[in-house]
Amino acid sequence: VQLVESGGGLVQPGGSLRLSCAASGFTFSSYVMKWYRQTPGKEREMVALITSGGGSTDYADSVKGRFTISRDNAKNTVILQMNNLNPEDTAVYYCNARKYNLSYWGQGTQVTVSS
Numbered sequence: 001v002q003l004v005e006s007g008g009g010l011v012q013p014g015g016s017l018r019l020s021c022a023a024s025g026f027t028f029s030s031y032v033m034k035w036y037r038q039t040p041g042k043e044r045e046m047v048a049l050i051t052s053g054g055g056s057t058d059y060a061d062s063v064k065g066r067f068t069i070s071r072d073n074a075k076n077t078v079i080l081q082m083n084n085l086n087p088e089d090t091a092v093y094y095c096n097a098r099k100y101n102l103s104y105w106g107q108g109t110q111v112t113v114s115s
Contacts, residue, residue: 001025001104003095008109011085015113019080021095021106029053029073031099035080037091037111044094048080052099062088085113 007019019035034049048069050057057069068081078095090113095106 001097003097003104003106005093005095005106005109008093008111010112010114012115013086013113015085016081016083017085017111019082019093019095019109019111021078021080023076023078023095023097026097026102026104028076028097031097031102033069033071033078034096034098035069035078036094036096037089038094038108039091045091047093050078082111085111087113089113 002024004022005019007017011017030052032049032051035047036044037047038044046060047063048059048067050069050071054071059067066084071078090111092108092110094108097104
């Protein structure tokens, strides 16, 4: 099982980034996919989720209207489009696959929002 995040980096406030998570080694289309983020000294926070078929999404209040999660089950990929970023969005972002009691994590990608 492997989840590989990419797309992080340094961006100015108000800018955008597109995070990708490539999955392999499990039946991607049957898992709920989530994005989490974590900053030093804080608990990991769920940012967005998308159901297995992509028909339903949910977001943390702090990112609603700015972030969009999507998935392509044919390509085993989940995307987090992040717009209008602010310094409070600075964190390591993690991709998570969840089904019943199974949970897989990626290694994370750093997002830094700074001028």
